[in-house]
Amino acid sequence: MKHYRVAVLGNGPVGTLAALHAARQGHGPVLLLAADPPANADAEGGYRIEAVPVSLLALLLEYGIHPHLIGAGQTHAVRQIQWDSKTCISLPTPRTVHIHRPALEQALWQKLLQEPRIHLLLGEQSLQLHDAGVDSINGDNPNNWHADLLVDASGRAARTASTIDKSPQPWVARLFTLAGNTRPSGSFQSHIHSHFKLAALPEGYVYSLATPEVQNVVFVGRGKAVKGSAEELQQLLQGTQAEWVLQGLPGLAEFHSGIAHPVSLQWAASERSVLIGDAALARDILSSQGLSCGLSEALCVAELGTPQARTNFQQRQTQQRQLHATALLNQIRSCLYGMETAWQDYAQFIMQART
Ligand SMILES: Cc1cc2nc3c(=O)[nH]c(=O)nc-3n(C[C@H](O)[C@H](O)[C@H](O)COP(=O)(O)OP(=O)(O)OC[C@H]3O[C@@H](n4cnc5c(N)ncnc54)[C@H](O)[C@@H]3O)c2cc1C
Structure with missing residues (x-):
């Protein structure tokens, strides 16, 4: 595989995992442009829980993030009991697990700090560097850098997007x-x-x-x-x-x-970067899929070395958006209040995502 230099914009879970994964796949150096370090779990809104498929725990474990660090220790313990048992035991294990979102960000951040291939640029400076554009980043000094691939993981801000579609009456x-x-x-x-x-x-x-x-x-x-x-x-x-x-x-x-x-559905497009996570498609939280889908996209950045690979990736993202919109519309149609104005307005907007 040809290795390339990657700049990742945004240090949410998706951007952080993208930088970690690219570095571990031998790409680099990798530059992570971050507005601020992640907040502590006891900060305002710090006790946010997110539902994710239980299989995500296995992926995170490969990155050294143990389930007990993110509030999922009990689910993991049940699996461990089955693993440790000499006899065949069947215990109920859920398909989804609830994790502490800020704890996940902190755990990923700590792993990132240990990765020698990753350069970190924090604060206003990173915003200026990003605003100057990736072409102007030249040289080996992170302040003067060149990247072959700019990955935008800046969440709903989608900072490098040329178009962003948002609901006119956001939820x-x-x-x-x-x-x-x-x-x-x-x-x-x-x-x-x-x-x-x-x-x-x-x-x-x-x-x-x-x-x-x-x-x-x-x-x-x-x-x-x-x-x-x-x-x-x-x-x-x-x-x-x-x-x-x-x-x-x-x-x-x-x-x-x-x-x-x-939280309304939102999507964006960009010519100069690859958008991943919420920057590309911020899913409606009804699906409980935003985080896990974003993290799977983060694992694709190591395979985006050619223009063709990037085009294929973006086409898959368009298909994902259409599938998500169809699933949401079906959910709204079967909703008790689906004929109410708020739901109808939202459905009207979601329909655009299918085109
Ligand atoms: C209330 C709520 C509940 C949710 N529940 C679930 C759930 O149960 N299950 C689920 O799967 N998903 C859930 N989601 C969705 C999930 O949180 C998102 O899909 C996920 O956070 C996307 O991660 P991200 O890294 O792409 O974006 P974000 O988490 O938004 O991270 C983007 C990062 O980029 C940084 N940034 C922005 N601009 C710049 C810049 N110019 N320079 C540098 N950095 C920048 C930001 O500071 C931020 O750290 C929920 C969302 C909300 C709001």
């Missing part, structure tokens, strides 16, 4: 968090944390998911589905018979109310 996610160590019992009951509950609302949806240490309740949508106090949102759930999502949990007022994140 957001409002996160409510309760950490186990703030509860009298210290941790959550196992029957609660193993559940993922999802209910439709007239202007969005609500879901709850947890690890043994952290419980998240997330409201997604627009208007009343995301605005208002904890009490008002609790009333909304009662009024729509969706309060079962909170069954067995304390009232929403006891949760920490976090920042709102944009």
